[in-house]
Amino acid sequence: MSKKCTIVMYHYVRDLKHTRYPEIKGLDLPLFYEQIAYLQKNYSIIKMEELIDAIDQDAELPSNACLLTFDDGYIDHYTNVFPILEKKKLQGSFFLPVKTALENKILDVNKIHFILASVANKELLVQEIFQQLNEYRETYKLQSDEFYFKKLAVANRYDSASIIFIKRILQVELPEVVRNAITDVLFRKFVSADETAFSRELYMSMEQVECMQRNGMHIGGHGNNHYWLGSLSKELQRIELTESVKLVERVGGNLDYWTMCYPYGNYNSDTIDLLKELKCKVALTTEVDVAKVSDARRFELARLDTNDIPKDGNAQVNDWYGKS
Ligand SMILES: [Zn+2]
Known part of the structure; x- marks a missing residue:
């Protein structure tokens, strides 16, 4: 049977009602707790390394495997998500653009x-x-x-x-x-x-990212400038991707397990050629589906948005569960 993994994508995760910007389209923190409870009840939350070993070593994946991913390097991930995951002994995978963590520029x-x-x-x-x-x-x-x-x-x-x-x-x-x-x-x-x-209040600092890495979280690449990669020349894409590798290396990540997440889910065949050349292990898209975990699909792993999954620990499973 082919291996599958439900990869969940998160962006802002914050106590929306008590922030300065309650209108920000994010996941309200109490609902994040509930969703994690739902996922723990119905799925097996795995680590990025297990996903990669399932492809490269043909290791088994538990049934209803699930991977948690967080895009864009928001401070929310350090202050809100990281403590919850650490307490529950779960791993999250965090993908951040280099520019936000190093240059205090707002995308x-x-x-x-x-x-x-x-x-x-x-x-x-x-x-x-x-x-x-x-x-x-x-x-x-x-x-x-x-x-x-x-x-x-x-x-x-x-x-x-x-x-x-x-x-x-x-x-x-x-x-x-x-x-x-x-x-x-x-x-x-x-x-x-x-x-x-504003940038310092919005994004994680390098020290915070390093701290998460040291404590078992996975840190992956999300480009340098958060560009639509598919719209760039191959040479410009190469810069975006090599800067991503350097970031992973800089925070102490293991390059044997370096991963990429395409900004806006956008990429083309040049992107995939470069990732192979740079020995990237897997790459995540924004295609909405349960991911097929195989060598053929490793650079095109689909994800579900947090809004595709119930946000109530006791909710009945939805259609996506049947496909997992
Ligand atoms: Zn992004």
Whole structure:
């Protein structure tokens, strides 16, 4: 029988109601406790090393194997998640971009989260963006406001049309210089004028990451700048990936078990060629499924989002359990 593992993906895990930004799309801490209880009751939570040995040494995996993964290097992972996992003697796998831990820079994707969480009226933000576009329209030959709104404002299972518009126009649609400039203006205006201080409050420091590594947590790569790897040349991808290896080495990780998690789940065949060359063991995507654990799939492991799993220790198992 083929081996499988339910790999759960987490981002922000915080006591949302008692933070400055209750609107941040994250998992509320009490629900994290409940979800871990649910997973412990119904699954066998394994370590990253066991997953890799199941591929390389043909070691057995327990039935209903489950792996916990945490993306983006948020401070939440150190202050909230790590103590719970340590107490329960569970391992988490943490994937962080180099830039956030070392340079105190805030990723644009995170700036956008906090802009959205700081302004209740999303229409106001859309108007602010339109106003900003006027400044760049001629120089960068930008389209009309209506063009962008019609193209981008399409609601999905998590977000309203205005929110999707704001995310897409600032994350991908506009030329990079313009995106960054507008995001910076909005961040300074609505969130904070002190990026360095905000960054220190948002992300783990190297010391914290090292501490987790020393205490049995797994630390993996998540690129240098958190770029869409598939949109980069092979040479630029090589830099993103080698910086990831260096980070794992720097925090004392075992390179025999170095792993990668694609930012935004994005990669192409160049990425996989480079990972083979750099002797990466496995890589995680954002494809929503239970992962097939095999040599053929090792660089394309699917994951479930925390929202795909019950957040109640006593909940009935859902459909994903049947597939695990
Ligand atoms: Zn990420």
